[in-house]
Amino acid sequence: MNTPQTSTQAPVDHSAQDALAAEFVQFAIDCGVLRFGEFKTKAGRLSPYFFNAGLFDDGTKMLRLGQFYARALLASGIEFDVIFGPAYKGIPLGAVVAVELARLGVNKPFAYNRKEAKDHGEGGLLVGAPLQGKVLIVDDVISAGTAVRESIALIEKAGAAPHAVAIALDRQEKATENGHDVDWSAVQYVRDTLGLQVCAIAKLAHLLQHLRLTDNFSQFFESVSAYRERYGVE
Incomplete structure (x- = not known):
């Protein structure tokens, strides 16, 4: 990867960020979006957890999801002019984020693309x-940075500047190239090589902390911890 670029964003309140992340992890579990078991990833790994944002599938869930994104973005200090939701999952996500930010007094234009x-x-x-x-x-x-690169191409072609990416969960997991593990994650690639700031509501580290402290889910801590030990990055 290239040398990480220097960020000029405001300092982050990590205690507030951790509290928001813990709240989001529990919300994702309650919604069945975050599940535990054995799941095959796109990279061919057997993961002990699975995050399926498509299961934020009703108005109440989407309302709360938009609130989490908006709170994380405002806490991050990242500045931007336009929200872009890449097809397909990014379209409803970008829309609810725009609506929630407007409700909080931060009205931003919103756009998306067709396939x-x-x-x-x-x-x-x-x-x-x-x-x-x-x-x-x-x-x-x-997952691999492909969707981000496609978005960057569209944004630059329109004459704008790709500046940041907001996601729900940072898996903090090694990416793969040509079927082999590499020493950085897709998020690190987007941040350090593509030069975009990344705002994640929660990270795998937050999930592990939540599992360790929550009696109902402590049984999953060891398997998720072992997976992070094998494939994780900071």
Whole structure:
């Protein structure tokens, strides 16, 4: 990876961040979005946990999810001009984040893309507000950085600057290249090589802390801890 770029964002209140992350982890468990067992990942690994943001599937869950994203973003100090939701999962996520930020008095334009260009009406791949200035990309997780690179290409083609990415969970897990583990995660790649700031509501470290301290889920602590020991990054 390239040398990490120097960040100019404001200092983060880590105690508040940890409290928000713990609250989010419990919320994800309650919703069945965060599950424990044995799950095969895209990289072919057997993971003891699975995070499926598609199961934030009703109005109440999406309302609370938007609140978590907005609170994490405001606490991060990251500045941006436009919210971009990449198709498909990023579209509803970007929308609820825009709505919640507006409710908190921070009104930002919102845009998203289509997978295929429309050849009638307004046409094109992009829908919503014009992409300009610093753009925040909103998605659920960063698995390989592919979706982020695709978003960057769209944003730059529109004449704007990809600036930051907001995600729900940072798995803090080694990425793979050509079927082999590498020494950095997809989040680190996006931050240190692509040069974008990353705001995650929670990290795997927060999940482990929650499992260790919660009696109902302490049984999963050892398996998740062993997985992090094998595949984890800071």
